[in-house]
Amino acid sequence: MEVPDAAWPLSPLIAIVALVALWAFFSCTETALLSVNRLRIRHQARLGNRSARLADQLLAHPERIIGTVLLAKTLVSIGTAALTTMVALQSGRHGMMLIALSLLLVAALILAEIGPRACGTLYAERVALPCAWVYTPLVKSLYPVVQLINTITRGLLRVLGVSAHSTSSHQASREALRNAVVESGIVIPQQHQRMLNSLLDLESVTVEDIMIPRNEIASIDLSDDWDTVLEILRTTPHTRLPVCEENLDNIVGILHMKKVAHALVHGEMTRALLREMAREREAYFVPAGTSLSTQLQNFQRDRRRIALVVDEYGDILGLVTLEDILEEIVGEFTSDPASLHKDIHLDSDGSYVISGTINVRVLNRTLGWQLPTDGPRTLNGVILEYLEDIPEPGTGLRLGNLSVEILQAADHAVKTARIRPIVEDDALSKGAA
DSSP, rough: OOOTEEEEEHHHHHHHHHHHHHHHHHHHHHHHHHHHHHHHHHHHHTOHHHHHHHHHHHHHHHHHHHHHHHHHHOOOOOOOOOOOHHHHHHOOTHHHHHHHHHHHHIIIIIIIHHHHHHHHEEEEHHHHHHHHHHHHHHHHHHHHHHHHHHHHHHHHHHTTTTTTTTTTHHHHHHHHHHHHHTTTTTGOOOOHHHHHHHHHHHGGHHHHOOEGGGGGOOOEEEESSSHHHHHHHHHHHOEEEEEEEEEEEEEEEEHHHHHHHHHHTTOOOHHHHHHHHTTOOOOOETTTTTTHHHHHHHHHTTOEEEEEEOTTTTTTTEEHHHHHHHHHHHHOOOOOOTTTTEEEETTSSSSSEETTTSHHHHHHHHOOOOOOOSSSBBBBHHHHHHSSSSSOOOOOEEEEEEEEEEEETTEEEEEEEEEOOOOOOOHHHHHHO
């Protein structure tokens, strides 16, 4: 018995709709599972939430989720395309194949990918917890197939001379994370995006890039006049100070100001007592090339907050603190939201009077500028490198879109400079055009 031609396409059409819906399910749930708050899921699992416990177990091996979804979506997409082609051929109409595949492309992009992924991102927890019941048996049942495919893939890559453990994999992963942060849009607030990008940059920035230079280190010299030493102890804004004798290379120790408070109040402080207090905490030295991510871990491991940066000869170059590293992540710490930085002063005409000793990274971070950071580390260094000479006061130059005027220069260095962003005159440029 022959089936009427008009009734034939109905079943494949229903199957196509079902496959597109299944495709959308996998897109939505994969995005939800991989973007859900792991800490929150783990907390709910500890409270006895069975769905959260299953989701937490799945997220312990995210590569299995990705492999399972990739396999399932590949099968679904192939099946959808095959059925669409069959329906188009069955119709017998000229050009129906092109129309059917165009409709499938639109449906796949909007209904099966973009829409479901947006939904999975916005309602990650609501979607992830129920779908954990579906994915748990699915991942287990498809795991042998996924493993076989991964083994075959690694074998083919090895034949082609591509290592699965390439030395650039870490860098690629970091760039992938950076792209994910940039593409997160409104899901992650802009301030949090900046913090995440700063975290990713910690590996490429060294302590030498952010350290306080040697000539700016606040310290106590035991060989100074005693009244001078007492004045420093009473007025210093720092909680920890290096104590040296004669010069900074002869470090006695690191003094915590809370140790001297009682003796200062009662007039019991002496040079010998100060020396003894400083020796209770030995100085902590780190190589200049140490990355910020490594030094952050070292500070945590050694329970330290301050370190002296030394070069390959053991000479002290500067000082770095835990707060300096944290400021690289979250920005400047200040009690006054309207203030900028102690070395940056906003003038009434909109220009900035800036100390030449300011770190270029701090300057860029505070004012949103983009001065080069791969060369000299201070504003003075950038200016001297550009001019290749020691400038006189009044000298002007242009650094990118910044106009720089030297205000003070002494001791072979730029002490202060006035900088103002150059605003291009749109009206003038249009008139010239």
